[in-house]
Amino acid sequence: MKKLVLAVSLAAASTAFAQAPIKIGLVLSSSGQFADPGAQLDNGIKTYMKMHGDTVAGRKIELIRRDTGGIAPDVAKRLSQELVVRDNVDILAGYVLTPNAMASGDVSAEAKKFMVVMNAATSVIITKSPYMIRTSVVLPQVMETFGTWAATKGGVKQVYTMVTDYGPGHDSERAFQTGFKNAGGSIVGSVRFPVANPDFAAFVQRAKDIGPESIFIFIPGGAQPAALGKAFAERGIDKKKTKVLGSGETTAEAALKAMGDNALDIITGWHYDYKLDNPLNRAFVREFNAMHGRNPDFFSIGGYDGMHAIYETLKKTGGKTDGETMIAAAKGLKWNSPRGPMSIDPETRDVVQTIYIRRVQKVGGELMNVPFDRINEVKDPDGERRKKK
């Protein structure tokens, strides 16, 4: 009788343990200037969980969402701390903006918590904690590769760079110029736009006066790409004569809609577009449309793949969530995503993925980023350089 009671209570205890949910603290910017990226990232997460269920390794996944309100590293750090200390989360995830991710890296390192950066794209973020992985994109990963491509297969020898005067802009400028110069190209000039710049006419006019062979632009999403496209049209830049090279944000869905035909022939390098033609992406977009009434973007895929990385890692650790076990399991993870094949570099813990070179074309009356070239398994060159040091 005693043995039966013991056996039953042990069984009950172990199922009770197996039932304990895995808590993920999700730190996003859900309000303010960066509310849309935050919303799209969250939508990607929700879509993944709808498609793959909310239970992994016998345990339920519970998300606790917190809002930083925008760029607020002090708030982000505090929220991450509170998630660890107050809510006892097992995993920290999200992080749309670089300063927030940087500050929260300290928390991950100190508390030894597995952390998944699902958007912030600055290279050094990954060095902030040995328990951190990233599933979005790293700016030098795209821009330096794009620069190299432009000077070689792209057939361009000169470029005039125009970037927004802030962190990601500076990083992109540096990375693109490095790749471009190392592949034999030359920089004929550069200019930086102020961050809050509603009108590009003056800068585009300057570019036109110089008459370069190609122009490289990096601007944040939102209202700016449309304004830039218009400036190109109004100032009469012929994209067939002057190649316009940009980041994928510049030709995102909303930007294409607003720019209209002004966007034709812009060449961009990026890691994801909702029109990518593979079965996984078609399924993802279909589910996303049904759930949220709009199309996913690169913020969404960062969230989607972030959840996938968490699920796969948990499957490997059998539900164990301490930092050491999780990061050991996450290193070297490889999978097929709607964006193509991707993996987590075992040394740098950063994302390795395919960079697509696309051109804006009209297909069936609709403007699209049509990929015409790709570079596979691209690692973050800055991360590689750090390895050597």
Place this chain on the structure above:
Amino acid sequence: MENGRPAASEYFQRQVRWHPLEYAVWLAALLPFVLTPSHLSLASQIAITALFALSLDLLVGYAGLVSLGHAAFFGMGAYSAGLIAKHYWGEPLSVLLISGIFAGVLGYAMSHVIVRFRHLALIMLTLGFGLLLHEAANSASALTGGADGLQGFKYTSVLGFKFDMYGRAAYAYSLAVLFICFLVTRRIIHSPFGLALRGIRENALRMPAIGAPSLSHLRKAYTLAAVVAGVAGALLTQTTSTVSLEVLSFGRSADVLVILILGGAGRLYGGLLGAVIYMVARDQFSGINPQYWYFWIGLLLVAVVMFLPNGILGGLSALYKKTQ
């Protein structure tokens, strides 16, 4: 007592004496250690915001100078604390003092231009200088780390107490600094200088006629407000070991002004009360509804204005007078 009317010194003595309610307030500030030990990081950030609001009260509530660019001094203090720790040494108390002084120097320099103006021109000039400083910090990204924030420094402890994830040392430190600065400010408000400031606020034209040099008083107030704001900024950097451009942003200047008006300007405790209410409300609302908490905060602000004119303290004191 002369001729049955109290002398000036007795007036000041009466003002300076502590009301029992004040003791209660400061004792209550110790409650978070016991009641909400897992919210001490939030409490620390509230204390810092309260200090920042107190510094703005000196300008808005007492000197009558409305500033929409006060974050310039907060940011100056914050970056000083970060840069000194990065390149020189990381002892918090000495750096706190130095950062406050740097902010004060900037305030003194700007005061020569600012205090000549009033009304909308004053507000827009403070806004303009704040925005210019923000842009300058963005451009000097080699020094400041730009939009990504200053990297490569860490404050590990203060007076032997480690800054940990629970925020105990952070809150104790912030609260202590807030209290000390509050005592100093209180003393200044209830001095002839403070009285002169209020006189200037009420009627700037008359003051020189009774021998109070308006502009120089205003400059002193402006500098003092800058020092305290700088101390608050340095405190934030030290307790979080992070500093980025947003400490200089228009958003911070606007937030602290809203907080001060909410609590009630010119009442010493207004900024403190506003900070507590605004930040607790924000934390609670955004926890419940991360995407639309703005709505509830907006509703709170509208409600306060409609029912409690002159801020919460102002409205409460008006109600109190009515019941007398």
Place this chain on the structure above:
Amino acid sequence: MLSSLAAVLFDGFAYGMLLFLLSVGLSVTLGMMNFVNLAHCSFAMVGGYTTVMLMNKLGWPFFATLPMAFVTAAVIAVVLERVLYRRLYRATDLDQCLLTIGIVFISVAAFAWFFTTEQQSTRIPEYLRATLQFMGVNFAVYRVFLVVVSLAVTGVLIYSLEYTRFGAQVRAAVDNQRMARGLGINVDRAFMITFALGGGLAGLGGALAIEIIGLDPSFALTYLVYVLIVVAVGGLGSIGGSFAAAVVLGISDMAGKYYFPWLGAFLIYLVMVGLLMWRPVGLFGKR
């Protein structure tokens, strides 16, 4: 080089016209009613989202949505004025700030709720998307359109304030409320109509701005600073002042970015600070 200069000047002028449309309502209400309405750009958002909804959901043509943008914003302005603002005419500036900031927050959350945080765009008719070539310089038709509309609005405003009876009543009410009431002028009605006008103009500006600067719920906060700059530099209550300030700011912003790109964002703030230090009441301000 001269054609580049002409292009930059024209673009700056057009940008200034956009700022003017967005700001003139605030200058009027702030100057005439002494009411600090920081929710002014929320009215612009109302107009913008009205246009977006009518065009994208109901398929209205662009030009038809513009009067609706004006009317919707004006109606909402009147409702707010009757329900909330009129109780605070005698409150302190600080209290008015707090109230209107609260309204801004509410409006930002409300629009995010109804329209999501997505960037909105308009499908303006093809002929407005073209560019004109004139003396070797490219002029965007939409910018020309903006200039024409702004000049028309300026003309109508100045005419109605200077040459109509209603305008005289408003000016009287502003100069001396008690006297005006004593003379039988319905001051409350004058204020209400002025407020409606200011809000409506903001709505129109917001609708026209979408093509140039886009629209999302954070618009009300982002552009508040620029609008305040125009109003302060131009002088409260002066339509001509807002016009002049907007032109100066628009052109110096553009020209600055063209000739001194490294100055970038500094220039517009430097110009504002310089102008305010020289003339604190604004270019055409009184008092």
